[in-house]
Amino acid sequence: MAFVERYAEIKARDGRSPRSVLRHAALDGLAWRDRLSGRTERGLLSPRVQFLYVHHTFTDELEALRRLVEDLSRTHAFIPYSEGVQRVQQGRIDRPYICLSSDDGFRNNLDGARVLHELGISACFFINPALIGLRDEAEIARLCADRFHLPPVRFLDRSEVDELVTLGHEIGSHTWEHHRMSALPQEAMIEDIQRTRDTLISWLGRADHFAFPYGRFTDLPAAGYRAALQAGHVSCATAERGCHANTVPIPADQLLIRRDHIILDWPLAHIRYFLGTNARKGGADHNPYLASA
Numbered sequence: 001m002a003f004v005e006r007y008a009e010i011k012a013r014d015g016r017s018p019r020s021v022l023r024h025a026a027l028d029g030l031a032w033r034d035r036l037s038g039r040t041e042r043g044l045l046s047p048r049v050q051f052l053y054v055h056h057t058f059t060d061e062l063e064a065l066r067r068l069v070e071d072l073s074r075t076h077a078f079i080p081y082s083e084g085v086q087r088v089q090q091g092r093i094d095r096p097y098i099c100l101s102s103d104d105g106f107r108n109n110l111d112g113a114r115v116l117h118e119l120g121i122s123a124c125f126f127i128n129p130a131l132i133g134l135r136d137e138a139e140i141a142r143l144c145a146d147r148f149h150l151p152p153v154r155f156l157d158r159s160e161v162d163e164l165v166t167l168g169h170e171i172g173s174h175t176w177e178h179h180r181m182s183a184l185p186q187e188a189m190i191e192d193i194q195r196t197r198d199t200l201i202s203w204l205g206r207a208d209h210f211a212f213p214y215g216r217f218t219d220l221p222a223a224g225y226r227a228a229l230q231a232g233h234v235s236c237a238t239a240e241r242g243c244h245a246n247t248v249p250i251p252a253d254q255l256l257i258r259r260d261h262i263i264l265d266w267p268l269a270h271i272r273y274f275l276g277t278n279a280r281k282g283g284a285d286h287n288p289y290l291a292s293a
């Protein structure tokens with residue numbers, strides 16, 4: 001079986017629906033409007049910590065990764081994930097910052113990690129220990145289809161995870177095998193979160209950050225949020241859009257990190273438009289898990 005190595009293969013497989021063509025054209029218009037009025041640039045210049053994440057850096061996306069970093073570097077400081085979390089916790093947000101992360105631990109993450117290393121940037125890779133080093137092709141095909149809606153993509157192996165660390169990146173927990181936490185019985189969920197962190201610590205010596213699969217508020221019960229912090233993680237991240245612009249400290253047990261998903265293949269103008277809009281909307285202090293504590 002051949003593993004997918006190029007994003008073009010996924011695009012060709014998914015095709016372009018009339019709806020996606022329309023959406024693309026609408027975004028072109030919005031991006032153009034906000035660029036002309038200066039709104040995008042003003043948003044990008046606003047002090048905040050913007051967490052961005054990808055799932056893959058296929059070989060034909062590496063150039064776009066480089067371009068994106070070069071473009072956003074003009075207005076932002078790229079900082080390590082831990083520093084971003086610390087700044088949000090302390091309310092020390094004096095300029096525009098970006099923290100990069102990637103979820104799911106595909107092998108092509110390492111290619112992206114090397115590009116980032118060359119550019120002097122540290123990212124955080126959220127991985128699932130049970131998927132690291134998988135070799136069984138049928139199993140990989142099944143997992144990729146069921147959990148990631150992707151054709152077969154190779155996962156990192158153990159030595160490649162070490163290489164990420166050697167390149168100056170952080171490794172975070174994305175749970176044991178990428179189950180939707182809200183679908184597990186509570187005991188199993190708590191056990192999954194603790195076991196993942198323990199395993200990452202035994203592999204790497206640390207595992208400070210947690211990001212749960214699928215990332216919507218509804219994908220993690222409040223008990224899962226509490227379990228992640230009780231297990232010793234410094235932070236818990238969603239995949240809910242937003243950015244952090246607080247100027248007062250947020251206690252660690254009240255913090256919930258927002259992250260924006262991007263696909264590197266998207267036009268840079270669209271990504272800039274999303275981030276500019278996001279920045280203007282401002283703070284992401286709301287933590288729905290506290291209300292149900």
Ligand SMILES: [Zn+2]
Nearest residue numbers: 103104213214
């Ligand atoms: Zn994931």
